[in-house]
Each structure stands twice: as C-alpha cells, then as structure tokens.
Amino acid sequence: MKTTSRRSVPLLALALLAIAFVALVSLSSVALRGARVDLTEQGLYTLSEGTLGILAKVEDPVTLKLYYSEHATRDLQAFRGYATRVRELLEEIAARSDGKVSVQVIDPEPFSEAEDQAAALGLRSLRVPGTGDQLYFGLVASNSTDGESLMPFIQPDKEAFLEYDVAKLISSLGGAGRPVVGLVSGLPMGPRMDPSGAQDPGWVLDRQIRDLFELRRFQGMPASIASDVDLLMVVHPKDVPEQTLVAIDQFVMRGGRLLVFVDPDAEADQSALNPLDTLAVSPPQASSLGPLFQAWGIHFDPARVVLDERHALQVQPDPNGPPVRHLAVLGLGSESLNQDDVVTAGLGVLNFSTAGALGLSRESTLRMEPLVQSSLRAALADAAAVRDAVGDPELLREDFRPGNEALVLAARFTGELKSAFPGRGEGHLDASDGPVNLLVVADTDLLTDRLWVQVQAFLGQPVYDAFANNGDFVFNVVDNLVGNADLISVRTRQPSARPFTRVEDIRRGAEARYRSTEQRLQQQIDELEQQLGALQQTGADGQAQAVTPAQQAEILRFQEERLRMRKELRDVQHRLNADIESLGDRLKLLNILGMPALVVLVALLVSWRRWARRRAAEA
Incomplete structure (x- = not known):
C-alpha cells in the first residue's frame, strides 16, 4: 500500500504542475493583456504618438477588413512575409485602441462571396504570373456613420508609409467633405x-x-x-x-x-512685362x-541663389551649341531628401531652378x-549674377567656391x-x-x-x-x-526587411582596395599593347617590316609581361569577392556549429552546477 502511495506522488505532482501551468497562463492572459515588448531594432511594432492620438479620438468603433488572397501567394514567400507584417501592424493598432478598432482578415477565394464583395468595394486585384490567380491585398475601414474608406491595394514598395496610410484611413472616417x-x-x-x-x-x-x-x-x-x-x-x-x-x-x-x-x-x-511690347524680356x-x-x-x-556643383543639370542655352551644366538648375536625388518625413520619403528626383x-x-x-x-559642393551667388548668366551658364563657375556645407x-x-x-x-x-x-x-x-x-x-x-x-x-x-495634427506627426518607418549591410560594407571596402590595382594593371597592359603595335608596324606597301633580333627579344618580353599582367589582373578580380565569400563561410560555420556548441556549453554548465551542489552536500 505504501509502495503504491509512493508511486502515485510523482503522478500527483505532475498533475498539480499541469493545473498550475494552465491556471498561470489563464491568469496572465487576463492580467497582462495588452502588455507587449518590442525588441526589434527599428521599433516595427511600436506605434508612433500620432497614431496613438488618432486612436484616442475615435468615437465610433472602426472595423478594419483586410482582404488577402492566401492561396494566391503560396509561392511568393517575400509577399507572404510582408502580408504578415501588415496583419501584425493592424493587430497592434486594434490592441492599443481600447476596443475601438477591430480587425477582420478575409480570404477572397475565387468565385466566393468574399471575392464579389472585394470587387464591389473597389479593391484592386493583380494576376499572379505563372498561375493566373487573382491576388487581392486591400484594406477597408468602416464605421456606422461615415461609410467606408479603403486602400485598393497595399503595395510592398510603400512599406515606409504603411503606418501613415492606415492612420490616415482611420482618421478620414471622421472627416466631413473635401479639405x-x-x-x-x-x-x-x-x-x-x-x-x-x-x-x-x-x-x-x-x-x-x-x-x-x-x-x-x-x-x-x-x-x-x-x-x-x-x-x-x-x-x-x-x-x-x-x-x-x-x-x-x-x-x-x-x-x-x-x-x-x-x-x-x-x-x-512675367508680371512686369508690357503687354503691348511682345519683344520685352522682364527679369x-x-x-x-x-x-x-x-x-x-x-x-x-x-537676393541669393543656391549653386550646387554635384547636382547641376544640363541645359542647352544655345540651340546650336552643346549642352552645359547649369549650377543653379538642380536635380536632387533621394540622398538629398529627408527619408524620415512622409512628404519626401520614397521620392526619386526633385528638380529646382x-x-x-x-x-x-x-x-x-x-x-x-x-x-x-x-x-556639400554648394554655395550662394547673387541672383543678379545668375540672371546675367542665362545665355552662358559657364560664367557661374568663375567665382564659384563651395562652402562644404x-x-x-x-x-x-x-x-x-x-x-x-x-x-x-x-x-x-x-x-x-x-x-x-x-x-x-x-x-x-x-x-x-x-x-x-x-x-x-x-x-x-x-x-x-x-x-x-x-x-x-x-x-x-x-x-x-x-490632415489633423496627430496625422502630421506620424513618421515614415524603415522597411522590416533587413539588408545585409555588413556584406555591402565589405564589398565597398574590397572594391576600394582592389580597384586602384586593377586600374593600374589595365593601364600598363594598354601601354604594352601600344608598344607592341609600334614594334609590329607594317610598311607603306602593307608588308610587315623586318625586325632585328633585339626587337624580336623585346617583343617576346612584352608578350610575356602582358601575359603576366593579365594573370595578375584576373587574380585581382577574383580577390574582389574573397572577403564576401569568407564572410559567408564564417556565417555558415556559425549557423551550423554555433547553436549546438551553445547547447553543449549550457548542458556542461548545468552538469557542473549539479556536481558542485552534490559535492557540497556530501561535504
């Protein structure tokens, strides 16, 4: 009887532990509801203050319906990852809305009522290459008073604007008419x-x-x-x-x-022009x-105009002359635009004059x-001097001194x-x-x-x-x-995809180290070929000229030197990616052996602690 009782103790303990675990999980789901920790480097799951302000002002409950064709993206892993990112953002918005926002994910399967609803709402579908499936990925926001607002298709290349667009969608439900x-x-x-x-x-x-x-x-x-x-x-x-x-x-x-x-x-x-004088040109x-x-x-x-040597665009002041770069006509790329503000993030080129x-x-x-x-290659010039250089923009370079600012x-x-x-x-x-x-x-x-x-x-x-x-x-x-003040304060986000910046840094470093060597060798090869061509010139009648033994030896030496340089050039080109391949090998080794080594290390540490405790108890 005692033996049976002793055997039942571990089983009873396991049952009590299971009951305690279930109770603890149930309690935590209630007590810790809404408690979240965002451990991502870019704060992907932390809403901005502007979005939280918009959610706090929601009076009529909002329903967000995400129409997503799950089956159509079965072979599009990158798109499925982005769809998960969108769904998680919507769930975070709902979790921080105090019950004012709810989320529904609807799969508009072919020939289903959901597909008819998506088309009727004005959502746009794309045909998936290779399969012919129709892909829906749009968002509809609705409440009981303002009807519906929608994003016809959530574009992956606009991920930086995702939170802004969703916040704008929710905010627009409370608007009245066009701004x-x-x-x-x-x-x-x-x-x-x-x-x-x-x-x-x-x-x-x-x-x-x-x-x-x-x-x-x-x-x-x-x-x-x-x-x-x-x-x-x-x-x-x-x-x-x-x-x-x-x-x-x-x-x-x-x-x-x-x-x-x-x-x-x-x-x-041209407001100062005399309308009767058609030939007048007003500055x-x-x-x-x-x-x-x-x-x-x-x-x-x-009275001061910005000149920029790096971003100067070509103009053609003389129709019969070649185009020239005008220091006051600028084409500013994305590197000149603030990528943290929604009005300039994602833009390609802005032209100023x-x-x-x-x-x-x-x-x-x-x-x-x-x-x-x-x-940084920019400076200020008098507006009068810029107007005087309309016919000859090269005049602006005479007194141009970049200010490194x-x-x-x-x-x-x-x-x-x-x-x-x-x-x-x-x-x-x-x-x-x-x-x-x-x-x-x-x-x-x-x-x-x-x-x-x-x-x-x-x-x-x-x-x-x-x-x-x-x-x-x-x-x-x-x-x-x-938009309202909260919407203006919503910032753009960095894409959730993490580029291999370390690989890019290594690639740029390798190119910087080996490119000069490659250019030097190529220049020497070009010079050798010119010298060979000079030694092997033909005569006026098109026949090859006789060469002396010394010239023949020189030709052979040039040819051997050219072969050696070409081989060295190939080695330089191969070494260009050696650092990247080395990094890849190290990453593979870390992935293959790193986790098993960590598990073994933890196991040894646990074993050592048990051995130390047992030895202390015996002593």
Missing part, C-alpha cells in the same frame, strides 16, 4: 486665356490640387482668412500689404497650416514674407526640420510662436494656440510644368508624362498639412 486649400498666388497657375485667345487649363499641379481638394483662390491680397480653410498655400508673395501679413499671421496663430513658396529668381514671373522677380519670416526667426535672403536657402535664427522658438538639401531648400518649421504683430486689440492673438506647423520651399519654379512633366493630348484627353517627382512632393505636402 479646403486657400491659394494666394503671384504666378499664373490656374486656368486662363493664352495670347491666342484659347483656354489654357493651367499648370498640372494646379489641376491636380483642384481635382483632389476644394481649391479656394483669393483674388489679390486678402485682408482675412476664413476659419474653414484647412491649409493656406502662398506662392510667390511680392509686395504683400500689411493687412495681408496680419491675416496670414493670425491664421497661423489660430492653428492654421501654412505652405509658402518663395523664390529669389522666379522665372515664371524674374524675387518674393518673400520678410516681416513674418523675420519675426518668426526664419532666414531667407531673396534658381532656388534660395533657408535657415533659422538662434532666438527663434521654432524647430527646423530640413526636407530638401543641397550637397549643405544648404536647405525646403524645410518644415514646428513649435510655439509669438505673433509678428502683437497688441492689435480684441480678438487678436499675440501667441499661437498650440504648436504651429509651417512648410517653406525656397523655389517656385519647381511648380512649373517644364521642370517635372510633359503634357500630351491623346484622344482629346491630356496625358501626363512625369520625369521628376515635383508633383508627388507638392501633393504629399498638401495632403499631409490638411
């Missing part, structure tokens, strides 16, 4: 009659803005800005009267968003919001975040502000009602069609062929600034 963009422009951006009497539809950017937003044009310089304007867009402000400056100042103090395009040399400004004019900029601590010199530079005074209460910068061409300014016109009486705000959000671009020419798009007619309809991302940049800025 209002107020436009004060000193340039002919909108529809007008051209000199021949035909209707000109205006610049492409102007058309896109009025298609997507409610564009309200101010005639002349306004004395007040209505409270329903979500964004005030000021383009090329010249000779701005004080009443308009006060109106802009108070709009900003009330929390309105301001987008300003100023220019030291606006080439599209472009400068623009600024001087009194406001000075009071707010924003530096902008309307005779742009100015922005800065911030030490006394300013604002914080400047550069969005577009020049290279990047110049800011566009920037976002945020923070608390004091009014530039304090003490104006009742109803006048002397300080901003919360942090302001301003965006200033020191160029207006980037808005013109000639710098980013070609317009052609096809079957009576305009077709836009963009060769730069100027339009995307301006649309991103407007779309971002008309």
